[in-house]
Amino acid sequence: ETGVTQSPTHLIKTRGQQVTLRCSSQSGHNTVSWYQQALGQGPQFIFQYYREEENGRGNFPPRFSGLQFPNYSSELNVNALELDDSALYLCASTSGPYGYTFGSGTRLTVV
């Protein structure tokens, strides 16, 4: 199967709750990154995983955490949700410096 698949597509959570977002990488891609895209803004880098290890992180607090599994699928976990966490969360996978393939994202709304 080609392409990056994210689930769920939409999610509504209450402030203070925890959320887990999931991503299946494109076949052959061993690197996965997560981005947060607020409305009307460009995506912001959260972190990157390479072969199950985090190897880069953006300016996001520790309550944003992740995992990459042996099959290169990935999870993004956010604890203690805040209203400002409402955004489109994008997963991207790659096997090189170009060719980042993005999923369609998970739209998270925190109320």
Added chain:
Amino acid sequence: QKEVEQDPGPLSVPEGAIVSLNCTYSNSAFQYFMWYRQYSRKGPELLMYTYSSGNKEDGRFTAQVDKSSKYISLFIRDSQPSDSATYLCAMSPGSFQGAQKLVFGQGTRLTINP
């Protein structure tokens, strides 16, 4: 100051026009430059990529990078209504196997009017 600046528009042009989209950046370490297209409710789709300075053409699309001016451009010839989308520039210092982080511009919303 943001690392990457992009005019958010919106930009509206008639069908068939030549469209010019631009970004400026401040980090001289950027070596890989990309343009993504994002339709509503979808993830970004890679359109063009270039390494270092120079031009690259792919069909109706031309990407230009001027590292001396820290300025990149995307030109769309013979624009079509299907080109209506948000266009995002992105760049990276290119340290693959390290923190291969893409830094995006804000995105320009483009509408091509039939």
